[in-house]
Amino acid sequence: MSLHDDAVLVLKGYATGADAAQEELRQAYLDHLARHPDGLWKACGAGHLTASALVVDPERERVLLTLHRKLRMWLQMGGHCEPGDATLAAAALREATEESGIAGLTLPAGGPVLLDRHPIPAPCHWHLDVQYAAVAPPGAAERISEESLDLRWFAYDEVAGVADASVVRLLERTRDVLDGGR
Numbered sequence: 001m002s003l004h005d006d007a008v009l010v011l012k013g014y015a016t017g018a019d020a021a022q023e024e025l026r027q028a029y030l031d032h033l034a035r036h037p038d039g040l041w042k043a044c045g046a047g048h049l050t051a052s053a054l055v056v057d058p059e060r061e062r063v064l065l066t067l068h069r070k071l072r073m074w075l076q077m078g079g080h081c082e083p084g085d086a087t088l089a090a091a092a093l094r095e096a097t098e099e100s101g102i103a104g105l106t107l108p109a110g111g112p113v114l115l116d117r118h119p120i121p122a123p124c125h126w127h128l129d130v131q132y133a134a135v136a137p138p139g140a141a142e143r144i145s146e147e148s149l150d151l152r153w154f155a156y157d158e159v160a161g162v163a164d165a166s167v168v169r170l171l172e173r174t175r176d177v178l179d180g181g182r
Contacts, residue, residue, distance in 0.1 A: 003040055006087045007049055008033055010111055010130065025115040029128050039128075040081045047126030051091035052078020053107065053134035054167075054174050055100050057153065060135075063171060064142055065163060066099055067150040074154075074163045076170060078129065079147075088112070092132040100151065101143025105134040114173045116166050133174040 001009075011029050016022035029049065038044045054076040055064040065074040077099040078092065085091035089107055096105050114131040142151045156175065160168050 001086075003081060003085055003087065003091075004033060004037065007040060007130070010088050014112055014115070015110075022115055025117055025128075028117065029115065029130075032128060042080050042124065045123055045125070047120075047124055047128055048080070049088070050078060050080055050127045050129045051085075051088050051095060051132070052076050052129055053092040053096035053105070053132040054113075054170050055096055055102065055105065055134045055136055056174065056178065057136055058138045058140070060175075060178055062153040062155050063159060063174075064100055064102075064136070064151060064153050065159070065167070066145075066148040067152070069147050069149050072149070074152075074167065076131065076167060077134075078131070088130050089132060092130070093134065096132075096134045099145045099147055100136075101145060102136050102140045104137040104140070106137075107132050107134055108177060110177060113177045114170050116170070118166065131170050131173075133177055135178075 011026055014026050016026055033039045036044050036046055040049045042048055068075050077096040079095045081091045093107055112130045113133050116129045118127050120127050144151050159171050
């Protein structure tokens with residue numbers, strides 16, 4: 001199965017609940033992939049899917065955010081899909097591992113927790129981000145990557161003070177999923 005096929009299956013199975021905005025994004029992502037066979041790759045001028053993960057500590061009290069080198073914003077780990085990624089989940093896990101320096105991250109069952117579309121500078125115009133949760137193993141030690149200016153653990157109630165609304169939404173949805181409220 002190709003990464004494109006996996007992305008279509010993941011999005012078709014994504015549970016939006018009663019969230020009309022998430023359902024609209026889910027359909028927009030599926031339409032994008034139907035129109036653009038290259039819709040997972042950075043070279044797609046109409047935009048492309050990305051994969052990210054919010055890293056949560058084993059006690060589920062804090063999240064690890066990266067101070068993104070280019071954007072100078074506190075964000076979850078994530079980025080572009082690569083040819084070696086077999087699935088969207090694998091891409092999110094690879095990105096989270098590379099950017100956090102933490103080996104042994106796990107993605108809870110159930111697939112992505114949120115979709116987020118945001119504009120980016122030309123020549124591409126959109127990132128269609130498929131967002132997962134990732135739980136760090138006990139004793140995990142983070143390590144700053146080349147893409148980060150800093151990495152820091154934030155208590156859940158600190159996130160709104162340092163990150164934008166998209167990260168806050170991802171945290172809220174992640175907490176719901178990890179608490180079994182999906």
